[in-house]
Amino acid sequence: MTLQTLGEVPPGCRRRLLDHYGPAAEAWLRNAPFLLAEAAERWKLSLTSYHDAGHASAVALATAIDETPLILKAWYEPLRYRHETAALRTWAGGPTVNLIESADDLSVAALELVGGRPGGAASIGRERQMIAAAIHGLHDFGRRRPRPDLPSLAYFHREIMLPRIRQRADKLDLGAGRALVEEACAGLPLLRDDPARTTVLHADLYRENVIFDRAGHPRLIDPHPLVGDAAFDWAFWTVYYDLQHEVPERLATAARISRIPVPDITPWCRALAVDGFLYYMEIDDPAKPKIEKVLSSFLASDLEGDR
Numbered sequence: 217m218t219l220q221t222l223g224e225v226p227p228g229c230r231r232r233l234l235d236h237y238g239p240a241a242e243a244w245l246r247n248a249p250f251l252l253a254e255a256a257e258r259w260k261l262s263l264t265s266y267h268d269a270g271h272a273s274a275v276a277l278a279t280a281i282d283e284t285p286l287i288l289k290a291w292y293e294p295l296r297y298r299h300e301t302a303a304l305r306t307w308a309g310g311p312t313v314n315l316i317e318s319a320d321d322l323s324v325a326a327l328e329l330v331g332g333r334p335g336g337a338a339s340i341g342r343e344r345q346m347i348a349a350a351i352h353g354l355h356d357f358g359r360r361r362p363r364p365d366l367p368s369l370a371y372f373h374r375e376i377m378l379p380r381i382r383q384r385a386d387k388l389d390l391g392a393g394r395a396l397v398e399e400a401c402a403g404l405p406l407l408r409d410d411p412a413r414t415t416v417l418h419a420d421l422y423r424e425n426v427i428f429d430r431a432g433h434p435r436l437i438d439p440h441p442l443v444g445d446a447a448f449d450w451a452f453w454t455v456y457y458d459l460q461h462e463v464p465e466r467l468a469t470a471a472r473i474s475r476i477p478v479p480d481i482t483p484w485c486r487a488l489a490v491d492g493f494l495y496y497m498e499i500d501d502p503a504k505p506k507i508e509k510v511l512s513s514f515l516a517s518d519l520e521g522d523r
Contacts, residue, residue, distance in 0.1 A: 219253035222276060226268040229275075236271045237292055244292050248274040251290045255324040259317050261286065267334045269424075270438065272296055277334065278326070286316060287327040287334075296440075297323035302364035303441035306416050310357040311350035313437045330435045336427030339434070344466060347426055348473040350434040351418070351453060355446045355474075358416030369417065369444020370409055377491055378404060384494035393497070393508065399515055400490035407483055409445040413476065417442045421453040447476050451484030456492070460506040463513065486514045 224230075225248050233241045252274065256263050261278040267287065269275055276288045291297035297320075304315040304327075314328035331337030339346070381404065385397050418425075420440040427435055442448070450470035454463060467485070471478045489511035496504040 219250055219257060220263070221249035221253040222263050222266055223249060225249065225274045226266050228268040229266070229270070232271045233274075233292060241292055245274075248290050251322045251324050252276050252288050255288060255290070255317075255319050255322055255326070258319065259326055261288070261326065263288070269334070277329070285329040285332065287313075287329050288324065289327060290322070290324045292323075294320075294323045297325070299366055299441055300439055301325055302366060303416055303418075303439050306361045306364050307354055307357045311353050311433065312435055312439075330427050330437070331429050336435065337430050338432065339428045340432030343434075344462065344469050345473075346432075347434045347453070347457070348466075348469045350426075350436055351421070351449055351470075352473050354418060354436055355415040355449065358443075359414070361416075363443060364416065364441075366416065366441050366443050369419075369442045369448055372419075372442055372444075373407060373487075377487065381491055381494060384498055388494065388497050390497070393493070396508070396511060396515070397490060397494065400486050400493075400511055403483065404487055404490075407487060410447070410480070413446045414444060415446050417444055417446070417449045419449065419452065421449060421457060423457050426457070445484075446474060447481050448484050450474055450476060450481050451488055454481065455485050455488050455507075455510060459503055460510055463510055482514055482517065486511065489514060 225245055230245055233245060252263065255261075256278055260281055264277045264279060267275040267277055270289075272292060274290045278286045278288045280286060291300070301315055301318050304312060308314065313330055315325060316328060317326040319325070381401060385401065390397055418436050418439040419442045420438060421436070425436060425438045427437055429435055454466045454470055457466060467478060467481065470476070470481060489507060493504070493507045493511050495501075496507055
């Protein structure tokens, strides 16, 4: 029987995956409609349309036999599929998206459609406090459940973050920013996890990865999960959720909700900010001045704390 596909993936999806993975993703992009169609056939779903979002997957809307709307997601990287679905199973019942079906041979999963529409529903106010509570809840699930097979934060810090920071710092013409980068990098190799705070981390807490259900409660989606110190997630949310806007307020909320002291969160804030600053310099991103100001503010706060 011939599979009924949605046709070629949307141009935006194609462009983002090629930008992210390079020409090697070309063959997969041609095959992605058939992977989604095979999963839909297997789970008795009806594909309705593509949802043009994400940088590591092709996403489609589907409907189950009982008319329940779902998201179908096909990952380019099988390893990323395994990590994300493993984290979602660990967090099942928590403030994230529910995993309905998964197909390891296709690297495709059926997920709950949060809020009844792509992108979720509207928030109901007190957004910062509610998201902080959701992050804390996610970490609680990660501590209480059996730990999935995921990369460690220590590995990510040692083998990925530090080498790329050093490589970019050496390669780029930093100009007046070199002193800032050198100051920010001074203590990076000394960063260590606190084993008492080890949990399953979301590790990708940008604004677009926080959506809201029909009750206005936040759901944390599209993780890039790690196992390690909860301070890392709080730092990521502090720095990147809304770049340059309400950063001190998020840091204060993070420390209050998590009960992790501010001085334990800020070293990760500096590490994430200098990593982002160098990346934005490399790609000449318009957000470069914003992340530079955020990085400068954390270094300035260190100086004030030393007085």
